[in-house]
Amino acid sequence: MDILNVQNISIQYGNDPPCVTGVSFDMTEGKIVGIVGESGSGKTTVVRAILGLLPGGGRISEGRVLFNGEDMATYSESRWRDVRGSGISMIFQDSGAMINPIRTIGSQYYEYIKIHRPDMSKADAYALAVDTLTKMRLPDGDNIMKSYTYQLSGGMRQRVGIALAMTFEPKLLLADEPTSAIDVTIQAQIVRQMMELRERFSTSIVLVTHNIGVAAYMSDEMIVMQYGKVMDRGDRDTVLNHAKSEYTRQLLQAVPEIGGKRYV
Amino acid sequence: MSERNAILVTENLTKTFPASHRRILTAVSGVSLTAYQGETLGIVGESGCGKSTYVKMLVHVIEPTSGTITFDGRDITNLSGEALRQNHREIQMVFQDPAAAFNPKMRIIDIVTEPLTNYGLLKRIDKEDKCAELLEMVELPKDFMYRFPHNMSGGQRQRIGVARALALSPKVIILDEATSALDVSVQDRLVELLVKLQQEKNLTYLFICHDMALVHCMAHRVAVMYLGNVVEVLPSIEVAENPLHPYTKAMLGSIFSHHMDFTKKIESIEGEVPSPLNVPEGCPFCDRCEHATDRCRKIKPRLTEATPGHLVACHLFD
Numbered sequence: 159m160d161i162l163n164v165q166n167i168s169i170q171y172g173n174d175p176p177c178v179t180g181v182s183f184d185m186t187e188g189k190i191v192g193i194v195g196e197s198g199s200g201k202t203t204v205v206r207a208i209l210g211l212l213p214g215g216g217r218i219s220e221g222r223v224l225f226n227g228e229d230m231a232t233y234s235e236s237r238w239r240d241v242r243g244s245g246i247s248m249i250f251q252d253s254g255a256m257i258n259p260i261r262t263i264g265s266q267y268y269e270y271i272k273i274h275r276p277d278m279s280k281a282d283a284y285a286l287a288v289d290t291l292t293k294m295r296l297p298d299g300d301n302i303m304k305s306y307t308y309q310l311s312g313g314m315r316q317r318v319g320i321a322l323a324m325t326f327e328p329k330l331l332l333a334d335e336p337t338s339a340i341d342v343t344i345q346a347q348i349v350r351q352m353m354e355l356r357e358r359f360s361t362s363i364v365l366v367t368h369n370i371g372v373a374a375y376m377s378d379e380m381i382v383m384q385y386g387k388v389m390d391r392g393d394r395d396t397v398l399n400h401a402k403s404e405y406t407r408q409l410l411q412a413v414p415e416i417g418g419k420r421y422v
Numbered sequence: 423m424s425e426r427n428a429i430l431v432t433e434n435l436t437k438t439f440p441a442s443h444r445r446i447l448t449a450v451s452g453v454s455l456t457a458y459q460g461e462t463l464g465i466v467g468e469s470g471c472g473k474s475t476y477v478k479m480l481v482h483v484i485e486p487t488s489g490t491i492t493f494d495g496r497d498i499t500n501l502s503g504e505a506l507r508q509n510h511r512e513i514q515m516v517f518q519d520p521a522a523a524f525n526p527k528m529r530i531i532d533i534v535t536e537p538l539t540n541y542g543l544l545k546r547i548d549k550e551d552k553c554a555e556l557l558e559m560v561e562l563p564k565d566f567m568y569r570f571p572h573n574m575s576g577g578q579r580q581r582i583g584v585a586r587a588l589a590l591s592p593k594v595i596i597l598d599e600a601t602s603a604l605d606v607s608v609q610d611r612l613v614e615l616l617v618k619l620q621q622e623k624n625l626t627y628l629f630i631c632h633d634m635a636l637v638h639c640m641a642h643r644v645a646v647m648y649l650g651n652v653v654e655v656l657p658s659i660e661v662a663e664n665p666l667h668p669y670t671k672a673m674l675g676s677i678f679s680h681h682m683d684f685t686k687k688i689e690s691i692e693g694e695v696p697s698p699l700n701v702p703e704g705c706p707f708c709d710r711c712e713h714a715t716d717r718c719r720k721i722k723p724r725l726t727e728a729t730p731g732h733l734v735a736c737h738l739f740d
Contacts, residue, residue, distance in 0.1 A: 196605035197576075311694050312469075341468035341632065346676035346690035353688075368605065371678030375688075398680050412610035414636040415679050417662045421617045421640045422462060 159227065161185045161329050161362055162208070162246075167221035169200070169207050169386075176219055178203050178386040183379065185330060188360040192377030192394075194370050196409070200386035201366045205332045208364070209248055210238055225330075243274050244326040251335040253319025254307045263310075263318060264303030267325075274326060286325065293358075294321040294351060313344035320351060324359070331355065331363045337372060349376060370413050374398060382406045427459040429626050430480065430513075430594055435489035437475055447698050449475040451650040451706075452489070454725065457594065462620065462627040464641030464658065466634050466673075470695060472650040473630050477596045480628070481515055482506060494593070511541065514587040518599035520579035524571045530557075530582055531567040537589045556585040561615060577608035584616065594626045602631065613640050634673055638662070643731075646670050649695060649706040652725060655733040666734045668711045705737065713738060 162185040169178040178200040183191050193201045206212050208223055210230065223230045225245065233241070250256050258266060264287070271283040278286070288299035294317045296302050307315055316336065323331060333352065337345040349372060355361045367373050373380060380397040382390040382405070389403040401407050411419070437450040450472040457463040465473045478484040480491060482501070490499045493512065501509055514537075517523040524533050531553045538544035544552055554564040560581040571579055580600060587595050597616070601609040617640065620627060631637045637644055638661045646654045646667065654667040665671050675689035693710045702708050708718040718737050725735040 196607065313694055342634065342673060342676045343468065343690055344694065346678075346688045347692075349678070350688045350690065369678065370606075370680050371682070374680035375678045375682065375684055394684070409607060410680060412606040413680065414606075414609075414633065414639045415681060416635050416638055416674065416677060418635070418679075418681075419639060421613050422620075422642060 160224075161187060161226060162364075163222075163224040163227075164204075164208065165222045165224070167204075167207065167223060168219050169203055169212065170217060170219035171212075172215045176386070178207075179220075181381070181383075181388055182221075183381060183391070185362045185364070187329070188356050188362060189379070190356065190363045190365060190377050191379045191381065192365045192367065192373035193381045193383060194367060194373045194409075195383035196368060198385070199383040201383050202334055203386075204383075205248070205334055205364055205366050209242060209246055209332060211248075243270070243323075243328070245328055246330045246332065247323040247326075247328045248332040248334065249316075249319050249323050249336045252312075252315070252339045253322075254310070254312070254315040256319065257307050257315070259307050261306075262303065263305055263307065267303065267322065270322060271325065287321075290321045290325050291318070294318075294324070295347075296321065311344075312340045313347065316340060316344075316348055317351065320348070320355075324355060324361075327359050327361075329362060331361050332366075333363055334366045335368070336365070337369065338367065345372070352376065370410065382409065426461075428456045429459045429494055430457040430628070431455075431492040432476075432480070433490045433492070435476065435479060435491065436487050437472075437479060437484060438487045441699055445699050448650050448701055449698060450479070450486075451701070453647075453650075453652050455645055455652060455655070457626050457628055459593070459626050460620070460624045461642040462629050462640060464629045464631065464637035464644040465647060466631055466637045466644060467647035468632060468673075468695060470649075470698065471647040472698075473647050474598055476647075477515075477598055477628060477630055481510070481513055481596065511590045512592050513594045513596065514590060514592040515596045515598060516580070516583045516587050516600040519603055520576065520583045521571065523583055524579070526571055528570075529567070530569050530571070530574075533571070533582060534567075534585050534589060537586060541590065543590075552589075556589055559588060559619065560585045575608075576604055577612060580604060580612055581615070584612075584619075588619070588623075591623075592625075594628065596628045596630070598630045599632070600629075601636065602633070609636070616640070634661070635677055635679070646673070649701060650698060651706050651735065652733075653707065653735050655725070657731055660732060664729075664732070666728055666732070666739055667707075667736050668713055668738075669707045672710075705735075 164183050166182045168176040170176045181204050195201045207218055267287040268283050291299040291302050296317050337348050377394055380394050384405050390397050390401050390406040433454050434452045436452050439447045441447045467473050479486045498509055534553050534556050535549050553567045557564050562581055601612055629641055638658050641658045644658050645652050648669050654670050672691040691710045704720050705718040705723050708714040723735045723737045725733045728734045728739045
């Protein structure tokens with residue numbers, strides 16, 4: 159059965175005309191869908207809408223999002239709380255900005271676990287946190303728990319963000335520009351990390367990025383968006399080599415490449 | 423080689439900052455680079471490698487701790503006062519974030535012509551004509567001159583940044599991550615414009631960028647920096663075929679492209695860049711390098727010529 163079905167959704171803020179229209183895709187276990195587009199194309203809006211995180215006045219005005227076959231629009235506030243973090247979780251562009259800078263990572267990690275598993279003992283929660291951090295190749299979990307965000311590098315912070323998201327081994331991971339704020343050699347490490355999540359936990363991933371190379375490497379299916387509309391959608395090979403829209407072809411051409419187009 | 427005019431030369435340029443507990447932070451360590459007239463020298467490296475500190479020394483925003491900067495045969499390292507002010511006319515800069523680089527309350531016409539009025543080179547009556555000329559150069563319509571920066575897109579704003587840098591007809595333009603904030607399609611058109619302007623005016627660019635692929639596409643020569651050191655300088659056509667330094671190879675191995683073999687395992691180096699407060703004694707890259715030997719850990723390799731025009735600082739090629 160599909161984990162997630164996004165059926166022809168449109169997203170609207172207030173009474174403005176919809177800013178995203180006609181987005182559909184389905185997630186099966188272990189599938190990675192890459193949503194690419196330039197700034198303002200609505201790619202982030204789509205993943206935020208899936209998790210019900212649209213800012214002020216934003217709503218899905220048409221279409222449905224089904225999680226495990228259940229319409230998410232019917233969810234109560236407490237049902238949402240059960241799903242977020244345990245069923246679906248999200249990684250943001252800069253996990254450092256998501257973590258409170260004046261509290262240790264450990265105290266926030268503990269709080270996060272406690273909210274989702276109120277009956278877990280403190281020792282178990284600590285062990286779960288350290289174990290998850292270690293799985294994300296953060297060498298010294300105990301030390302990370304005692305650290306503040308400013309003591310970690312960008313790559314390590316992003317790994318902490320992934321660890322937080324993967325604590326309860328959710329079926330679906332939404333990754334919003336997970337590698338945009340970090341350097342290329344660290345980006346490669348994070349991409350490898352996310353591919354391992356799929357191998358180890360069969361996690362399905364919705365990847366939102368403007369880096370077409372990363373999306374191409376990771377995705378089974380790709381969606382290209384512009385101005386809130388889907389320009390191309392299909393398996394990776396179709397989109398990269400037999401794109402239907404002129405926009406996708408131009409976008410692919412504009413990406414600088416080693417051994418590609420030279421300007422001088 | 424020799425007939426090319428070396429316009430901007432740095433010798434052993436070093437910048438250290440004092441840090442807490444009497445430690446010393448080495449941001450740039452003995453960088454010797456030469457930019458030739460009419461060419462683009464790309465400087466690539468990851469965050470914290472000192473590439474921005476290096477170019478800030480060239481425009482005297484940061485004073486170097488030691489080393490020399492030579493512009494067009496003149497030593498400009500210790501210029502001050504009026505001589506320094508006049509020197510600024512020759513070396514101009516375009517910044518990463520065009521939204522932050524302009525005064526939001528100034529109109530485009532004032533932004534673009536301000537460098538000229540600063541040097542008393544423009545009468546008020548000629549201002550509109552000059553602005554129109556500069557806007558045309560960067561392929562923007564001239565009715566943009568009465569707009570404010572916030573009424574423009576990121577790509578248009580960055581063109582204004584280029585127009586302002588061109589106003590004084592400098593010989594060298596430093597592009598510090600000038601295209602990094604832009605979408606790829608906008609970036610593509612801006613790079614085409616920059617290359618066209620370079621060919622028309624015989625400009626020299628120092629192009630700072632973290633995107634190896636882009637640097638390789640637009641620069642004539644590429645300098646790779648790591649932890650304040652230049653580890654390799656190579657002609658950009660050799661980037662794909664003949665990179666020598668293990669770090670350059672690692673960087674190239676980390677690039678994702680939609681034309682790559684998707685079944686390929688990602689070759690990336692483990693670990694992270696060490697803190698510039700705690701630079702290894704030998705080769706700066708030794709603790710992440712798979713070829714590192716005891717010699718690498720003790721003696722710092724010097725930049726030496728491996729093949730003509732291709733310099734590398736690595737004991738593997740001594």
